[in-house]
Amino acid sequence: MATAELPERAQVVVIGGGVIGTSVAYHLTKLGYTDVLLIEQGQLSSGTTWHAAGLVGQLRASESGTRLVQYSGELYDELESETGLTAGYRQCGGVTVARTHDRMIQLKRTAASAAAYNLECELLTPAQALERYPVMQVDDLVGAIWLPNDGRANPADLTQALAKGARMRGCRIMERTRVIGTTVVDGRVTAVSTDRGDVEAEIVVNCAGQWAKQVGAMVGVNVPLHSAEHFYVVTETIAGVHPDMPILRDPDGYTYFKEEVGGLVIGGFEPEAKPWVSPDAIPYPFEFQLLEEDWDHFQILMDNALLRIPVLEETGLKKLYNGPESFTPDNQFILGEAPECANYFVAAGFNSVGIASAGGAGRALAEWIVNGEPTSDLTSVDIRRFAPFNGNNRWLHDRVAEILGLHYEIPWPNREMATARPFRRSPVHHLLVAGGANFGSRMGWERANFFAPPGAEPVIEYSWGKQNWLPWSAAEQTATRSAVAVFDQTSFSKYLVVGPDAEAALQWLCTGDMAVDVGRTVYTGMLNARGTYESDVTVTRTAADEFMIVSSAATTERDKDHIRKHVPAGARAELVDVTSSLAVFGVMGPRSRDLLSTLTDADLSDAAFPFGTSRPITLGYAVVRATRITYVGELGWELYVPAEFAVGVYDDLLAAGAELGVRRAGYYAIESLRLEKGYRAFGRELTPGENPVEAGLLFACKLSTDIDFLGRAAVERSKADGPRKRCVGFSVRSADPMLWGGELILRDGSPAGQVTSAAWGETTGACVGLTYVRTPDGSPVTADWISAGDFEVNVGGERHPITMSLKPIYDPTNARIR
Secondary structure, three states: OOOOOOOOEEEEEEEOOOHHHHHHHHHHHHOOOOOEEEEOOOOOOOOOHHHOOOEEOOOOOOHHHHHHHHHHHHHHHHHHHHHOOOOOOEOOOEEEEEOOHHHHHHHHHHHHHHHHOOOOOEEEOHHHHHHHOOOOOOOOOOEEEEEOOOEEOOHHHHHHHHHHHHHHOOOEEEOOOOEEEEEEEOOEEEEEEEOOEEEEEEEEEEOOHHHHHHHHHOOOOOOOOEEEEEEEEEEOOOOOOOOOOOEEEEHHHOEEEEEEOOEEEEEEOOOOOEEOOOHHHOOOOOOOOOOOOOHHHHHHHHHHHHHHOHHHHHOOEEEEEEEEEEEOOOOOOEEEEOOOOEOEEEEEOOOOOHHHHHHHHHHHHHHHHHHOOOOOOOHHHEHHHOOHHHHOHHHHHHHHHHHHHHHOOOOOOOOOOOOOOOOEOOOOHHHHHHOOEEEEEEOOEEEEEEEOOOOOOOOOOOOOOOOOOHHHHHHHHHHHHHOEEEEEOOOOEEEEEEOOOHHHHHHHHEOOOOOOOOOEEEEEEEEOOOOOEEEEEEEEEEEOOEEEEEEOHHHHHHHHHHHHHHOOOOOOOEEEEOHHHEEEEEEEOOOHHHHHHOOOOOOOOOOOOOOOEEEEEEEOOEEEEEEEOOOOOOOEEEEEEEHHHHHHHHHHHHHHHHHHOEEEEOHHHHHHHHHHHOOOOEOOOEOOOOOHHHHOOHHHOOOOOOOOOOOHHHHHHHHHHOOOEEEEEEEEOOOOOOOOOOOEEEEOOEEEEEEEEEEEEOOOOEEEEEEEEEOOOOOOOOHHHHHOOOEEEEEOOEEEEEEEEOOOOOOOOOHHHO
16 A cells, blocks of 8 residues: 655656666665655566566676676675665575587686686586586586576565665655656656656656556657566475575576575576567556466476476476566667657666666666766667667567577577568668578668578578688678679668758767868767767768768667767757668779779769768769778778669669679678778777777877867876777687687786677688777786787687787778778
8 A cells, every 4th residue: 555645746756666666766865866756556576576586697798787787796685784674685606507519618608708707607517517406417418607606586575675775765665656647848757647646757767667668658768578478386395405506507408496495496488488468458457466377388498397307207396487577679678768758767678687687777777867878888778779660569579489588599699580570671672682691680670691602591500610601701701802792781870960050069979070071971989978989980071061970770769869969059950860761882892993983974083082082973873972981991982872773773783793793792791801900890899888099099089179079088088098908909810710709818818808899801811800908907008018918719618829910900001992
C-alpha cells in the first residue's frame, strides 16, 4: 500500500522500483540529488527483479563493461555496512567449462582479456575444474577457466538495500503508484501523471523494466525491447553442495548452476527462445507473477544439466520458474538520455544481466544526469544507437528469439544476426545479391561483407582461424590496390547543416577548421567537454550557408542528438538528415580516375580535382556529387548519388570498368585496407574514452588557430601532459595467426594493451591492426618507449611477435592517394 501522500513536485522522478530503478535513485542521492521520487506500480522488486538468478559475473567483452560490473560487486559487498540491510552478496567465484576446441579458444581469449583489464583469471584443466566443482562430471571437457571474483546476490534483498540507501539521503519511494502519462513542453519533460495525481518533474528516468517500452511511448520515446520467457529450476538438496560453491557455467550445454539452500538453481539460455506478448500488451497488474510451466521447452536445458551434474538423475525438483524478461535487438542494455525528449532518461532492457549490471549502470546514468553527459565510454549501451524503426514490435519479436541464445553461443567476432532480416536495403541491394554478396548489418542496413565467386555460396563458415571467405576478400583488396574496386557505402550517415550561422556552429562542434571554400572536404572529430570523441566525420562545404556531414552508419541518431544539443544557443543553423536520400559508391584504386573519366567530361586530374575536393559532376546520364577522399589508402572518389539514379550509376560503373579490372568489393576489404593504412574508426579506436592526443589525430585539430571548439581546453591539457595511452599500428610477423580484435598486447612479456581492430592485410601478407598501449606506471607513452620494447600479441593463448609502427604500415608518404 502507498504509505504517504504523493508530492506535487520532485527534481527527479524515477519510474520503476526494481533493482535498476533503486540503483539509479541510490546513486543520484549519493551525488547530491536528494529531491528524488521513485514510483513503483506494485511493490519494490515485483516485476522482473524478484525472479532473477542473481549472478554477478565480472568479465565483459569490453573494458568499460568490465569496470561497470566490477563496481557492482564492490558496491553490493559494502551495502550492508552502509544501510544495515544485506544484499545477499557472496563472492564465490565462477567456473566456466569448455566441451570443444573452439570454446576453449574463446576461454583463452577471455583469460587474455582479463589480463588486459588486470582481473584475476586462471586457465584450468578438466581435473582442476573438478576440484573447484566436485559434483560435476568432466570426462567430455577440454578445459575451463576460473574467475575468483565472480559472485551472486539476492535480487530482492539487493533492491531493498539500495532503496534504503536512497531513502537515507532523502529519496521518497511511492509503491502502488502507476504512471499513466508524461507531459512534455517545448521538447522537454515537465511532469509525470499517475493514478494518484500529477507530479511536476525536471528530470524523468524510465526504469520500468518490461514496461519501459510502453512508458516511453507515452512521451514519444523509443525503447526497443521485447520480453521473452526465461526458465530455471530449483532442486532439492544435493550432497556436497554448499553455500560457497562457485557459479558453474557450461555454455556448450546452454546452462548455468548456482547454489541455493543446499540445492542448485539450474538455468540457461536455450538456442531458440520463446518471445512473450507484444511490449504493448504486457498485462497490469503483473506483480510477483510467473508464466505457465513449459517442460518441453526446458528439456534441452535439463538434458544438458543431467549430463554435467549426474546426481540430478536422482534429485527432486522443487519448481520450474518461467519468468518473462526483456531483451534488446543487440543483446546490450539501454542507457542514456532519449534523443526525442530533453531530460528524459532510460535504463532498461538488461538482457538477463540486470543484477550484475545494476550497480555500475545506476552509477553511470546518475553521473550522466548530474554532469549533463556520460563520464565514461557508454557507446555500446547508449540508447542513441537505435532509431525509431528499431521499435517495430513484429521485428523485435522475431529478433528476440535469437538474442537470448547468444548469451552462451560462441561469440564469433564477425557473427551476424540471422533473424528479422533483410531489413534496410540500399537501392542497389538486388544488384549486390546478383553479384554474390554476403551481407552484414549495421544500423539495420544490409551491407556487403564480401562477394563470393560464381558457383560458391556467399556464407560465413565461422571459426577462430582464417574463414572460408578470406581468399575472396583478399582478391577484393588486391583489386583495390592494383586496379579499381566499387564499394556500396550507402549506409553512411549523411546530414546537412544549413543556415547563415552554419559555419560558426560547426567551428564550435568540430576540431577541424570549417572556414574553407565551397567544394572543400575536411576530416574532423567532434568531441565532448572532456575532449574525447563523440563522432568522427568528414564535412564538405556545399554552399556558403550549407555543409554536408558524412559519418558512420551506426551513429546516425547519436550524431544528430549531439549536434542539436551543442549548436550554440541562438545560432541560425538547422540540421537535416539526408541519409536515405543518397546512395554512396566508393570508386577506389589506381585506375579509379580512368574508370570515372569514361563516364564524365569533368577534369579529374590532380591539378583540377585535388584531394579533398568535392563538386557535382555528370556521370553517365546522372549528376552526382564526387568527393575525392579515401578510407582505403588509394586514389579514389566517393560518389553521392540521388537514390533514384543509384541503379543506373552502379550499372554504369561496373560496365565501364570491365576492361580496367573492376571488382565489386565489400566491407571486410575496407576493414583490411584501412588498417594497413592506419585509419581510425569510431567505436573502436575513437570513443568517449580517447582524445585526439592519444589517437594521434592532433593534425585534425585547429590548435594553431585561436578558434575555440568544444573540448579544446581538455585537448590542450592532454597535449601538455602527454598521452597516457597511445594508438599504434602493428603487423604480425607471421602469416599464420588470424586476428579479429580484442587480443592482448604484451610488451616484454607484460600486458600493455588490447587490440582495438584487426584484419588480414593482403598487401602486407599478414594480419594488421591498431591498438592502444599503456606504460606500466601510467606515465606518458613516448615513441622511444614503443621502439625500445619487444611486442607480442596473444592469439587464443599463443603469443606471436608483432612489429609496432607509429606511421602507416602501407604507403606512409601518401603517394598512393595522389
